[in-house]
Amino acid sequence: MKMKAQYYFTAIRLGLKSKTIYRASAWIGSVTGIFGLLIQVAIWYALLGAGARFDTTFQTMLTFSILMQLSNAFVATFSGDAISRLIRNGDIAIYMARPIKLKQHLFLGDFGRNLFAVFLVNLPVCIILILFYGFTIPPDWRTIAISIIMLINGMIILFHYRYILGLVSFWLIQNPFTSWGFQNVESIFSGRVLPIWLYPVWLADLTQYLPFRYFFYEPIALFVGKSTLGNSMNSLLIQCIWLVIFVALEKIASHFALRKLIVQGG
Amino acid sequence: MVSLKKYSGTFYIFLKNQTLTKFQYRGTLWADILFFIFGYGTQFYLIFLLVGKFGTLGGWTQYEVMLLYSMSILSYTIACTFLMGLYNRTPEKIRNGEFDQTLTKPMNPLIYEVISSFSAYYTIHVILGIVMVCVSFGLLNVTLSIGNMFFLILVVIGGAMIQGGVLVLFSSASFFLIGDNPLVYSVFVTLRLLNENPISIYPPFAQIFLTVIMPFAFVSFYPAQYFLGKNDFLMFHPMLQYLTPLVGLLVLLAAAALWLCGIKQYKSSGN
Numbered sequence: 001m002k003m004k005a006q007y008y009f010t011a012i013r014l015g016l017k018s019k020t021i022y023r024a025s026a027w028i029g030s031v032t033g034i035f036g037l038l039i040q041v042a043i044w045y046a047l048l049g050a051g052a053r054f055d056t057t058f059q060t061m062l063t064f065s066i067l068m069q070l071s072n073a074f075v076a077t078f079s080g081d082a083i084s085r086l087i088r089n090g091d092i093a094i095y096m097a098r099p100i101k102l103k104q105h106l107f108l109g110d111f112g113r114n115l116f117a118v119f120l121v122n123l124p125v126c127i128i129l130i131l132f133y134g135f136t137i138p139p140d141w142r143t144i145a146i147s148i149i150m151l152i153n154g155m156i157i158l159f160h161y162r163y164i165l166g167l168v169s170f171w172l173i174q175n176p177f178t179s180w181g182f183q184n185v186e187s188i189f190s191g192r193v194l195p196i197w198l199y200p201v202w203l204a205d206l207t208q209y210l211p212f213r214y215f216f217y218e219p220i221a222l223f224v225g226k227s228t229l230g231n232s233m234n235s236l237l238i239q240c241i242w243l244v245i246f247v248a249l250e251k252i253a254s255h256f257a258l259r260k261l262i263v264q265g266g
Numbered sequence: 267m268v269s270l271k272k273y274s275g276t277f278y279i280f281l282k283n284q285t286l287t288k289f290q291y292r293g294t295l296w297a298d299i300l301f302f303i304f305g306y307g308t309q310f311y312l313i314f315l316l317v318g319k320f321g322t323l324g325g326w327t328q329y330e331v332m333l334l335y336s337m338s339i340l341s342y343t344i345a346c347t348f349l350m351g352l353y354n355r356t357p358e359k360i361r362n363g364e365f366d367q368t369l370t371k372p373m374n375p376l377i378y379e380v381i382s383s384f385s386a387y388y389t390i391h392v393i394l395g396i397v398m399v400c401v402s403f404g405l406l407n408v409t410l411s412i413g414n415m416f417f418l419i420l421v422v423i424g425g426a427m428i429q430g431g432v433l434v435l436f437s438s439a440s441f442f443l444i445g446d447n448p449l450v451y452s453v454f455v456t457l458r459l460l461n462e463n464p465i466s467i468y469p470p471f472a473q474i475f476l477t478v479i480m481p482f483a484f485v486s487f488y489p490a491q492y493f494l495g496k497n498d499f500l501m502f503h504p505m506l507q508y509l510t511p512l513v514g515l516l517v518l519l520a521a522a523a524l525w526l527c528g529i530k531q532y533k534s535s536g537n
Contacts, residue, residue: 048320
């Protein structure tokens, strides 16, 4: 048990270290990563200014955008690209021989890298934005607690989802599911750019049958007061169902992927 | 004349090889095309939804913002067709010493890098970009005269030279920052994102930055005003709407000169 914890810790440390070796690079890379948020802030300020439209204020959208940015920064994962690369160059064999599973290794490595971006860049910029423009805090602790639980759930579901897409690389060497185009399609169903409460009814209804809105939209909508506690319990249940589906799919896909694997060279 | 023949011959060989390599996985190719169409379609629809819902964004209507986006994408994809390979591969080549091979080739290293990394794959994006520009003009009910069409082509080429010039400029940073060149991965994407909205929504320092220092505003914001008859020139002169081709040429030439200067900083990793 102690040994395993040590391996986990080492994987996180290596992920973090990969960001700190080339410090200038890591800093510039992380700083530019936050620009997406600043562009969003500029757009919402231009659209809403000091007033409220469609029952939405600038402060609501700022809170929404900050929470969305931080959540995505925490689970930014390149596991799909990493698996493709490892298969292409044969390094996948080394990872199979390691004492922790490939999935755990990629998850912990990503987590280590993301800690750098979240704590040293994203969080300070978000705090400055909050100091300037304010932040919407829910009136009761239960809403905050359930939002946090749902956010953590969403992060676990998102990682599994991306990992499953990455596993497609075992069958298709050039994996189209890691492409920019596919991620864009996801974004419209996830409510990441534009909150789903501003969507037309038909599109908002459609998103309920897909997993994407349950990653981060539902917990953040609850936090900013665009969903009720009652609705959120329902969303929490749906999150759990998606989690079970993705964990099962990941197990099945991993099982068949390993059978498919042929490592070239020696 | 002999040089031109040599370069075009070499380019043809590389083009053929790159095309055959990229197009060998047919299933993936079709899946990619499908996702590109959905990807651009999604962006278009999000602009339509967001700006349509609120009326205007910084004084620009939904179709006008869609035109900004599509002009930016078209010139970006043209730039990528020629220069994305250089942009992606140079840092790695410098880090592992593979750049030695480029220096031993009997031609200008920059031209060699460009023609050896031409990306035929991006032509799919270029076609989609053309479609988006046409759709945007159609939605705006703007009919272009022959002269304006010619100017639009010049603007798109100028925009491609600006974005391509910045790609070359950032790629040259790899000669100075041996490590993982972050400029290659994220700064360019950020600048491009800024350019997909009317720059009038940004604070004045960002407007000056995008006009004077990294002139991305010339890619779509200023020239689009000419085609739409708008007058949103911020603190700058309306003359800027005509300058995209000239700015593009200057940016590309300056970037190429810096890239070639950067070679002097190159120290092979050795073997």
